[in-house]
Amino acid sequence: MIKSWMVIGAVTFLVAFGSSLIRPKDIKWFSRLQRPQWLTFEKLIPVIWIVVFICGAWSAYLVWEQTQNWQLMAFYLLVEVAIVLYSPVMFWTRSLRIGVAIGGLGFLLGIPLALIVWQISGWAALLLLPYLIWSPIGTYTTWEMSKLNPESA
Numbered sequence: 001m002i003k004s005w006m007v008i009g010a011v012t013f014l015v016a017f018g019s020s021l022i023r024p025k026d027i028k029w030f031s032r033l034q035r036p037q038w039l040t041f042e043k044l045i046p047v048i049w050i051v052v053f054i055c056g057a058w059s060a061y062l063v064w065e066q067t068q069n070w071q072l073m074a075f076y077l078l079v080e081v082a083i084v085l086y087s088p089v090m091f092w093t094r095s096l097r098i099g100v101a102i103g104g105l106g107f108l109l110g111i112p113l114a115l116i117v118w119q120i121s122g123w124a125a126l127l128l129l130p131y132l133i134w135s136p137i138g139t140y141t142t143w144e145m146s147k148l149n150p151e152s153a
Contacts, residue, residue, distance in 0.1 A: 008073075026092065029152075035141075035148070036148065058124075059117065059124040072116065103135060103138055110135060
């Protein structure tokens with residue numbers, strides 16, 4: 001029998017894989033952009049996102065086990081899709097402002113999800129904190145990059 005954690009993990013992995021839908025020329029564009037001097041943690045960003053996705057999936061699992069609520073799982077999925085759209089859409093459009101908008105949207109969706117989840121499970125809500133902490137940092141970094149790269153804003 002397939003366990004719920006397996007399904008949630010597989011869906012999380014498949015959706016997260018969508019962020020890799022970027023072309024080599026997109027990576028070249030992004031790597032040429034100027035970055036703020038304080039951006040010293042860029043090499044850690046993939047690890048940060050792995051932690052965010054694992055915590056999000058674990059949170060969804062805890063909520064599912066307590067509620068079996070499909071609407072909540074759809075809300076988790078919506079937040080994850082918003083997260084995953086950030087890189088490919090920003091790269092395809094070559095617009096840092098679009099990245100800021102998508103990052104902000106993901107954060108704005110994450111807040112009510114965490115508030116709803118808090119009523120169900122404190123642990124599940126705490127597992128959303130890595131995203132709620134990281135999302136504004138990533139969004140702010142993109143905004144700062146847009147000021148340094150007005151041609152790509």
